[in-house]
Amino acid sequence: MRLTRAGEYAVRCMVYLAHKGQGVLISKQEICERADIPSHFLAKIAQELAKAQLIIIRQGPKGGYYLLPQPEDVSLLQVVEVMIGEIFLNDCIDRPQSCTLSKSCSVHRVWDKARNQLRETLGAVSLAELAEKESCIPVFPASISSSSQE
């Protein structure tokens, strides 16, 4: 019951972009190096983020990614669920038919509550808040090392 690497990488990428500001194009390479994400892995992650309309991908030289919505308008929950799918915690919440009683099942109700709380907590915080405070993702506008990964 843990966030996947892909989910973790997506969060890092999004926080990094949010820190740079909405619409600011950043090269994939810079993101990889700064947020410590394997280059090809980020490519796949970015595709999903783009499909979900969270970023825009620009190809070609001077290409890269930029944040599509305002950082205030994207929650941590959104980013996480784009990557790992909707959070359910327990199978019987996802597929009510897997459990005959669902609605009146005491165990079911606990998982339902836990799930709602979790989604609420992750949904209450925006990329803007995450980016404006100090975080593990190094964002200072320093020079990028020239050791490419690609």
Add this chain to the structure above:
Amino acid sequence: MRLTRAGEYAVRCMVYLAHKGQGVLISKQEICERADIPSHFLAKIAQELAKAQLIIIRQGPKGGYYLLPQPEDVSLLQVVEVMIGEIFLNDCIDRPQSCTLSKSCSVHRVWDKARNQLRETLGAVSLAELAEKESCIPVFPASISSSSQE
């Protein structure tokens, strides 16, 4: 980010035993059939529950399992964590060294809060509560079908 089958089975098994009452010996076969758990899989799960002092295993003819503590004294969280390990949600919570700033990282703080909430919710409900109310685990003292799984 979902409870494993093993975790789900463990909960079913424990709720079933709790419904029967502390100290009441129930055959493994009965539990398997009623809670719909593959027999050999339950064997492994039971070993972990026993190691964690949640049940006692009796071998031999007329053997089976019974609840060691009072149902009031076992939380859903305990059962779940015996099976899947301590819940962390995010790697950086489990291993603070995986993230340089940990304490002051804004992302870290959200996961920490979410984790605490989740563990609190699961920790607040006991097997006694789960067993006394209606649940998906069929517990009525009916006859067991004679079609053995073993």
Add this chain to the structure above:
DNA sequence: GGTAAATAAGATAATTAATGTCTTATTTAT
């Protein structure tokens, strides 16, 4: 337009975790 830089897209491989099964050993009621 041509070229090179940058990312896309999808296939594939490697790794790890989860699930389930099988075999042999041990315990215990009768």
Add this chain to the structure above:
DNA sequence: ATAAATAAGACATTAATTATCTTATTTACC
């Protein structure tokens, strides 16, 4: 002593995750 019941651990299968590789496409710049 025997048979019933579970233990313990090895093994197999499946699925998910993570990562990489190859080929294709886009686009800035000459």
